[in-house]
Amino acid sequence: KKTTCVMCAVCCGLEVKVEKNRIVKVRPDKDSPVSEGYVCRKGMNIAYHEHNADRLLYPMKKVGDRFERIGWDQAIGEIAERLKKILQEHGPRSLASVAGGGEFNFYPLRFLAGFVQALGSRYHYSSANQEFAGRYWAHGLTLGSQMLELEPDYENTDMLMAVGWNGMMSHHIPQARRVLTIISKDPGKLLVVIDPRRSETAKIADIHLALRPGTDALLLRSMIAIILKEGMHSQEYIDKHVNGFKEILPWFAEFDVNEALKVCELEYDQVLRVCREFAKRRSCLRDDLGILMNRHSALVSYLLVVLLAICGRIGVTGGNYLAGGKIYSDPNDPKTWRTAVTNIPAIAGMFPPNVMPEEIANGSPDRLRAAFVLEANPLRSYADTTAYEEAFGRLDLLVVTEIAMSETAALAHYVLPCRSTYESWSTADAIIPSKTDEGLLNVYSRMRRPVVEVEGEQKEAGEIFTLLADAMGLIRALPDSLYQAAGSGSLET
Structure with missing residues (x-):
C-alpha cells in the first residue's frame, strides 16, 4: 500500500506491507515524484509510531x-x-x-x-x-506575507549556502542527502556551510565558515557590506524588483567589517571569497533551526532576505523561489489580537x-x-x-x-x-524545483488513504x-432543498 512518511514536512513516499492490521514492512516508494525512492531512517520506522503501546482507543x-x-x-x-x-x-x-x-x-x-x-x-x-517567529516577522516586513518561504532551487543552482542547516542529518528538503552529495561532488558547483560546528554537511562542503556561536547577524551584515562596497550587487535587479534599497545603505556603509569578523572569529579573505562566489554564481541558500532558534533570529532572517535581494537571487532560476500563502498579522492594527x-x-x-x-x-x-x-x-x-x-x-x-x-x-x-494519519484520509503537498525544465516548479498533492483500520473508537x-x-450550536440546519439535491443529483432554482 502506498502512503508517505509523517515525520517531517517533506513526506517522502513509502510502500507498506500490512498483515493482520499491522505494518510489518516498509520500503521507499520509487514511484513517488517527490522522493523518488529516497527515505531516511525515520520513515523506515513508522511502524513503531503507529503501533504504539500508549495508543488511545476510547474517549x-x-x-x-x-x-x-x-x-x-x-x-x-x-x-x-x-x-x-x-x-x-x-x-x-x-x-x-x-x-x-x-x-x-x-x-x-x-x-x-x-x-x-x-x-x-x-x-x-x-x-x-x-x-519560525523570527522568519515570519522578517518575511512579513520584506516580502509582504509572514507565511511566504524562500526555498532554494537546489536542482538548478551553481552554489548552495547552508546557513545553520545540517541537511545531511535533519533533511527538510526532498532527497536532502542526494542533493547535497551531488552539489558537493560536482566540480562546477559550490557547497558552502555556515555553522559553528563541523557538522555532517560541513564535512562535505567546499567551504566551511565556522563562525563563533551566536554571531550569525554580524557575519551576514559583514557579507552584505562587502558586496555593496565591492560593487558586486545586481543594480539592474534592484532597480526592477527592490524597494527601499537606498534607505538601508547607511547601515552598511560605515560598518567596520574587519572588527566584526574578528568577533566572528573568521578570516576576511575567506568571507570575501564566499561573497564573490555568491554574487557572481546562480546561488541560493537554505536556513534552518541553527539560526532560527538562535540569538537575533528575526534580524538574521531579515539580513538573509537583504543578501538575496541585492544579489538578485529571489524568484530566479537557481536562486530562491517564493512558496506559501498571503498571511500578515499587522501588530499596529488594533484588530490584531495580543495576549492579555x-x-x-x-x-x-x-x-x-x-x-x-x-x-x-x-x-x-x-x-x-x-x-x-x-x-x-x-x-x-x-x-x-x-x-x-x-x-x-x-x-x-x-x-x-x-x-x-x-x-x-x-x-x-x-x-x-x-x-493517526495512517488510519485517515489526507493529502501531502509539495512544491519542488524541476530537474528538467529550468525555472519551472512542480506542485504535487498526494492523496493518502488509510492503510490500517482503527482498533478502538x-x-x-x-x-x-x-x-x-x-x-455548541455553531452548525446551522441545512435547508431541505440541499437534501433533495443530494438525493436527486440536481438542484432546482
Missing part, C-alpha cells in the same frame, strides 16, 4: 486522579456544556487552542482553528510560532507557546481558562515544563485530542482519541471538532 474523562472510559456522546455533551459556561462567564478571550506538527496532516488543524474562531477566539498557540498579560501580538495568526503559562496562571480576569490541545505535548515540547504543569492545572477545561497518551494528555479533563480529528461545533 476518557478525568475522575479524581484517574481516567474513566466514557462514550463519545457523553464526552462531546459534557465538554460542550462546560465550554458554554466558561464562554458565558468570561467571553471568547478565555479560550485558546494549541497545536503541533500533527503528523504533517494539516486538515485537523484547520478544523480546530475553525472551531475556536467560530466561538470568537483568535488565540492559537503553535509550535510554528516558536520555531504579556501583550504579545500574533505573528501569522499564531502566538508563541512560551508565554502561554503566564496567560493562564495569573490573577487577571482576562486570563485563559479553557484550552484545546491537538496532537501537541507542551509539557515536553516547550520551555519550562513546571510552569506549563502548574498553568494547565489552573484551567477550568483542558481537552486533549491525541493518538497516544502524553504528559499533557495526562493532565487533561478529557482526552479524545483521534485517528478513534475518530478523525476533523469529525471530533465538527461534533463539538454542532454541540
Whole structure:
C-alpha cells in the first residue's frame, strides 16, 4: 500500500506491507515524484509510531486522579456544556487552542482553528510560532506575507549556502542527502556551510565558515557590506524588483567589517571569497533551526532576505523561489489580537507557546481558562515544563485530542482519541524545483488513504471538532432543498 512518511514536512513516499492490521514492512516508494525512492531512517520506522503501546482507543474523562472510559456522546455533551459556561462567564478571550506538527496532516488543524474562531477566539498557540517567529516577522516586513518561504532551487543552482542547516542529518528538503552529495561532488558547483560546528554537511562542503556561536547577524551584515562596497550587487535587479534599497545603505556603509569578523572569529579573505562566489554564481541558500532558534533570529532572517535581494537571487532560476500563502498579522492594527498579560501580538495568526503559562496562571480576569490541545505535548515540547504543569492545572477545561497518551494528555479533563494519519484520509503537498525544465516548479498533492483500520473508537480529528461545533450550536440546519439535491443529483432554482 502506498502512503508517505509523517515525520517531517517533506513526506517522502513509502510502500507498506500490512498483515493482520499491522505494518510489518516498509520500503521507499520509487514511484513517488517527490522522493523518488529516497527515505531516511525515520520513515523506515513508522511502524513503531503507529503501533504504539500508549495508543488511545476510547474517549476518557478525568475522575479524581484517574481516567474513566466514557462514550463519545457523553464526552462531546459534557465538554460542550462546560465550554458554554466558561464562554458565558468570561467571553471568547478565555479560550485558546494549541497545536503541533500533527503528523504533517494539516486538515485537523484547520478544523480546530475553525472551531475556536467560530466561538470568537483568535488565540492559537503553535509550535510554528516558536520555531519560525523570527522568519515570519522578517518575511512579513520584506516580502509582504509572514507565511511566504524562500526555498532554494537546489536542482538548478551553481552554489548552495547552508546557513545553520545540517541537511545531511535533519533533511527538510526532498532527497536532502542526494542533493547535497551531488552539489558537493560536482566540480562546477559550490557547497558552502555556515555553522559553528563541523557538522555532517560541513564535512562535505567546499567551504566551511565556522563562525563563533551566536554571531550569525554580524557575519551576514559583514557579507552584505562587502558586496555593496565591492560593487558586486545586481543594480539592474534592484532597480526592477527592490524597494527601499537606498534607505538601508547607511547601515552598511560605515560598518567596520574587519572588527566584526574578528568577533566572528573568521578570516576576511575567506568571507570575501564566499561573497564573490555568491554574487557572481546562480546561488541560493537554505536556513534552518541553527539560526532560527538562535540569538537575533528575526534580524538574521531579515539580513538573509537583504543578501538575496541585492544579489538578485529571489524568484530566479537557481536562486530562491517564493512558496506559501498571503498571511500578515499587522501588530499596529488594533484588530490584531495580543495576549492579555504579556501583550504579545500574533505573528501569522499564531502566538508563541512560551508565554502561554503566564496567560493562564495569573490573577487577571482576562486570563485563559479553557484550552484545546491537538496532537501537541507542551509539557515536553516547550520551555519550562513546571510552569506549563502548574498553568494547565489552573484551567477550568483542558481537552486533549491525541493518538497516544502524553504528559499533557495526562493532565487533561478529557482526552479524545483521534485517528493517526495512517488510519485517515489526507493529502501531502509539495512544491519542488524541476530537474528538467529550468525555472519551472512542480506542485504535487498526494492523496493518502488509510492503510490500517482503527482498533478502538478513534475518530478523525476533523469529525471530533465538527461534533463539538454542532454541540455548541455553531452548525446551522441545512435547508431541505440541499437534501433533495443530494438525493436527486440536481438542484432546482
